[in-house]
Amino acid sequence: MMENGKIVTIPAVATIDEIKDEIPNVRTYYLSFDDKAIDGAFTFRSGQFIMLTVFGEGECAISLPPSPEKDRFHITVRSVGKVTRALGGLSAGDKVGVRGPFGNGFPFDEIKGKNVVFVAGGIGLIPLRSSIVHVLQHRKDFGRVILLSGSRTPSDIMYKYNMKEWQENCEAFYTVDNPTPDWTGETGFVHTLIEKAKVPVENTVAFVCGPPVMFNTVNQELMKRGLSDEFIISTLERHMKCGVGKCQHCAVGRTLVCTDGPVYTYRQIKILGEQI
Ligand SMILES: Cc1cc2nc3c(=O)[nH]c(=O)nc-3n(C[C@H](O)[C@H](O)[C@H](O)COP(=O)(O)OP(=O)(O)OC[C@H]3O[C@@H](n4cnc5c(N)ncnc54)[C@H](O)[C@@H]3O)c2cc1C
Incomplete structure (x- = not known):
């Protein structure tokens, strides 16, 4: 019997129950552990990740987009290389391996009572989804909750099926770089939404995830408004091999992204002097 909160150190076999197409090249995989003891006890914090095995191909780091509470266990993956392309070739009923959860997670204990601003560029919404759902499940514990999401085109918007609910339960703004004739939302890069949403800076924390160019522009814009860099929080992505601080593949200066991040x-x- 696995205890709640224990880390799975050897890949546990999980079955792909369902696959959902998200945007071109990105799919969500709903998983359940074959060992029911693990299925009931696998707990994690928003912002943590797993090492996913595609048998015969290898492992890679993958975020956990479900809320730690009341959410179906799933991952969302873009096919980019050896492991993720092999995953893309799997079907419902096929098996994968899961180690984890690893990493530190978002600092939820420290942000109670604050305004929370989520800024996502493209698939940057994957690591943020868990926190968004978690914050909305505990809506009364936070001040204003704002989601700013930017995508290249309307068909690149992640988690479209959550859009209506999020727009109803927080201040959610969506923008696209290249609109189609039927697009009725905002147009322009995601940092332009900071002004439109009148993002507060007092008692505010921002979670920012996306490609480096977006990350830099958004952070500059937030800091220009007066938000301290201490309250801008993000995730770093580095090639990982072990996930547990042994191999040093993800070292950035003195920090190991897998264990410190x-x-x-x-x-x-x-x-860190990191070029992001
Ligand atoms: C904490 C964390 C969470 C993540 N969460 C997600 C997630 O939720 N969903 C998701 O889709 N991805 C996620 N990633 C990214 C994912 O782990 C990487 O894209 C991973 O490399 C994919 O493995 P692969 O074998 O498919 O691709 P790889 O074969 O590793 O190739 C991936 C890309 O990196 C390049 N590359 C290959 N080897 C190297 C190298 N040695 N140095 C530099 N570049 C190289 C390739 O050209 C290719 O463009 C996450 C990464 C981290 C660290």
């Missing part, structure tokens, strides 16, 4: 404040990232 992947969640860092922008102040920490700047000190």
Whole structure:
């Protein structure tokens, strides 16, 4: 019997129950552990990740988009290389392996009572989804909750099926770089939404995830408004092999992204001198 909160150190076999197409090249895989003791006891914090095995191909780090509470266990993966392309070739009923959860997770205990601003660029919404759902499940514990999401085109918007609910339960703004004739939302890069949403800076924390160019522009814009780099929080992505601080593949300066991260404040990232 696995205890709640224990880390799975050897890949546990899980079955793909269902696959959902999200956007081109990105799919969500709903998983259940074959060992029912693990299925009931696998707990994690928003912002943590797993090492996913595609048997015969290898392992890679993958975020956990479900809320730690009341959510179906799933991962969302973009096919980019050896392991993720092999995953893309699997079907419902096929098996994968899961180790974890690993990493530090988002600092939820420290942000109670604050305004929370989520800023996502493209598939940056994958690591943020868990926190968004978690915050909305505990809506009364936070001040204003704002979601700013930017995508290249309307067909690149992640988790479209959550859009209506999120728009009803928080201040959610969506923008696209290249609109189609039927697009009725905002147009322009995601940082332009910061002004439109009148993002507060007092008692505020921002979670920012997305490609480096977006990350830098958004952070500059938030800091220009007066938000301290201490309250801008993000995840770093590095090639990982072990996930448990042994192999040093994910070392950035003195930090190991797998064990010290992947969640860092922008102040920490700047000190690392990391080129993001
Ligand atoms: C904490 C964390 C969470 C993540 N969460 C997700 C997630 O939820 N969903 C998701 O889709 N992805 C996620 N990733 C990214 C994912 O782990 C990587 O894309 C991983 O490399 C995919 O493995 P692969 O074998 O498919 O691709 P790889 O074969 O590793 O190739 C991936 C890309 O990296 C390049 N590459 C290959 N080897 C190297 C190298 N040695 N140095 C530099 N570049 C190289 C390739 O050209 C290719 O563009 C996450 C990464 C981290 C660290």
